[in-house]
Amino acid sequence: MKKLLFSLLVALPLISSAGPCLPASALIERDSQYEEALRVGDVPFLQSLLADEYVWVHSLGSQIETRSGLLARLEKPVVYKARSTSDVHVHVQGDTSVVRGVSTTEQWNADGTTWRTNRYQFMRTYVNAGGQCKLLSVQTMNLK
Template sequence: MMFFCCSFMGAVAQADCLNTENLLKLDAQYETALQVGSVQFLDKLLAPEFYWVHNLASLQETKAQLLMRIKKPEAQAHQRRSHDVSAHRLGNTVVLQGLSSVDKLNPDGKTLRTSRYQFMRTYVEQQGECKLLAVQTMKVWSSEGN
């Protein structure tokens, strides 16, 4: 899977990276990279100025902070998937807006809990490559009752 993530980045760099179809594929790879803890892929994708504001600003992360967090096994999700995604483009910037469902193991290590988030992810084109500049997520539903 790591090979696929990295090889896809090269393909996107050669094509119009902000083309909606290409960007949706790249964004799906972003979700997978978060799920499996692919520091190498995310290090290439995330802009140096990357910033993520989580649910109700409960956590705010820079690129370095996110890369450190995803190395921890408890930070990795069992499954991540985006759906109902729309793209909004202006110049060399595209904002993807949609829903992301994340399944994680409960502390008992046996049962899954699902959370759904509304997200906005801002991609910019720099020298033919797409870079993820910013993410904002808001939890809208959870099977854990939160």
């Protein structure tokens, strides 16, 4: 009996980390918080969300940004007028979840009164890392 209990105690952390980090609806909410954190430059939130190995491949692969690079850039954020997502889907395989959809950003022009709108297709990969939901990677593509 003691051996069985010991085996269960040893296996419990493995069992608890074998599934997705959050249910789909909660992950979509967390992903919306990520979008808002990017919009306003919420570095503390991003420090807790981003995996150490985080990487963001921007449109056309012209820029690849690491966790430290993104956090440094957001120390002096460009505050967007708005950021929103639509057509969001979650795909789960084991302890990995991929969130995909369309992100729309409205960025102020230099005059401070008008703005421009950009739309991006995105894929974001979340992993269950030791019982915590971490954002591991992002890829965005500009939509015309």
